[in-house]
Amino acid sequence: MASGSGAARSSGTAPGGGNGNGAARGGVGLADVPSGLPGQAGSAGPPPPSGSGDTAGLARGGVANLAGAALAAVAGVGVTWLVARGLGPVAAGSFFAATSAFVLVGGVARLGTTTALVYWPARLRAQGRPELIGPCLRSGLVPVAVLGLLLGVAVWLTAEHFVPEYAAPLTMLALFLPVAALSEALLAATRGYRMMRPTVLLEKIMRPATQLLCVGSLAVLALSGIVSPPSTWALAWVLPYVPGAAIAGFLVWQRWHHEPTLTRRDRIAARIEGRTVGSAFWRYTAPRALANAAQTALQRVDVLMVAGLAGLAPAAAYAVAGRFVVLGQLANGSIAQVVQPRLAETLAVGDRAGALRLYQTATAWLVMISWPLHLVVACYADLYLGLFGATYTAAAPAVRVLAAAMLISTGCGMVDMVLSMAGRTTWNLMNVLLALVTMVAIDLVAIPRLGVVGAAIGLAAAVAVNNLLPLAQLATSLRLHPFGSGTRTAMALAATSFGVLPWLVRLVVPSQPVGAGAALVLAAGVYLGGLRRFQDRLGIPALLAAARPGRRNTVKTASQG
DSSP: OOOTTOTTOOOOOOTTSSOSHHHHHOOOSSSSOOTTSSSOTTOSOSOOOOSHHHHHHHHHHHHHHHHHHHHHHHHHHHHHHHHHHHSOHHHHHHHHHHHHHHHHHHHHHTTTHHHHHHHHHHHHHHTTOGGGHHHHHHHHHHHHHHHHHHHHHHHHHHHHHHOGGGHHHHHHHHTTHHHHHHHHHHHHHHHHTTOOHHIIIIIIIIHHHHHHHHHHHHHHHHHTTOOOOHHHHHHHHHTTHHHHHHHHHHHHHHHHHTOTTOOHHHHHHHHHHHHHHHHHHHHHHHHHHHHHHHHHHHHHHHHHHHHHHTOHHHHHHHHHHTHHHHHHHHHHHHHHHHHHHHHHHHHHTTOHHHHHHHHHHHHHHHHHHHHHHHHHHHHTHHHHHHTTOGGGGGGHHHHHHHHHHHHHHHHTOSHHHHHHHTTOHHHHHHHHHHHHHHHHHHHHHHHHHHTHHHHHHHHHHHHHHHHHHHHHHHHHHTOOOSOOHHHHHHHHHHIIIIIIHHHHHHHHSOSSHHHHHHHHHHHHHHHHHHHHHTHHHHTHHHHHHHHSTTOOOOOOOOOOO
């Protein structure tokens, strides 16, 4: 399961241990790095040019990321479908619980560095201090590798004692925990260098496609009567992390080792200042480590709680019910990964107008892409669940609760990431912890009584806390909000086309494939017409220009409100 506003997930204090105001004001050097470090205020250089150029660059990265996200989404749904069909509900629940625990522990092992490894290289480049990127990378990557190894051993040794129901697949996954944690951190470092292609190719294309191929081979065997245990399915799912981590590590090493701006003097200075930079890195990251674990728990702990409080079969139903949530979050994460370094650079030099433009344009695109999915799934929840098997259709009410929560989440945009890039990472930490406490408290009461619907209610409450609270904080402290005219237009178009029209059709034609198909054709026609009518306001020309090979057009942003 997933929650919050996306894959970018950020939090922590300002790098200097303050409240982050320096980042918002701009003009501070190394974001309040200790005073012994040279090249602070004044080294940042002029602000990046505001206007359409920012959004053209955002669009180029965003289109590639969205294309990769679409492939990853198809592969992810395919894996879920194969597991649900190839294993019985109990065995499928064992697989989903084990992978959820694996992702949860992996989130702890990453120590919040996936945000810092984007934030720091982008900020140091914007401030003309590339010689300090190497020490920052070492400060982030080495602890992740060590902690990943320690946690992997701990899970392998204790799984049988604590979770015997799914210990077999979990111990298999534990062997790959260090590789998975390091893979995510290394890919974040490539994004800090503004290299989006590795994330798209490795994380969104190669790994999901390989997972689908490996799991699919087991499903073919199952059709032949050779049903493998959940641990074998878990192995097929986790193996693709290995080549991705190796390639990402090579790319980071190559980019740092061949950094053209580093002189011999720069490298000597970097070695001298390495400890100071490492301290500043962890002052920024330490609160994020807890927030990252809490954010990952928001995504995964509900599946584990359903497995523990209701059983493995309901856990499988809940995992299947929430699969569409991941589809929407892939779009969010794809856009957020492109926005992160640009937003960090923009806020580092105090360009609030540029930050507002990036935030509103990205949110308009996110709503435009994700709201149709959530609205359609809510309307035809029974048909959606029927794709995975008749035993899962009883979870339709949970699907509708989750869809409503995701409308709130995507409507707020990548609010937690924006808050973190502005240096308000302690605030973000408090928000995530409050959301997690809210979800766990509701789940403990609701799951024994309502089953998967209770878990969905708990997640929906957590999503509301984790989005509306930081939304208010951004509005009051930085005067940033996602509701430009482009966002409002996208919301109105999606709600009318995929919300009102399908429900009206359903009143006339029962929920069946023919009626659903007719409703979707009607909704798509109205929606595409609206997008064409308001394309400039939505920033669609930027996406179209970016999609054309060899074009680097400068286009207008989604309008601000």
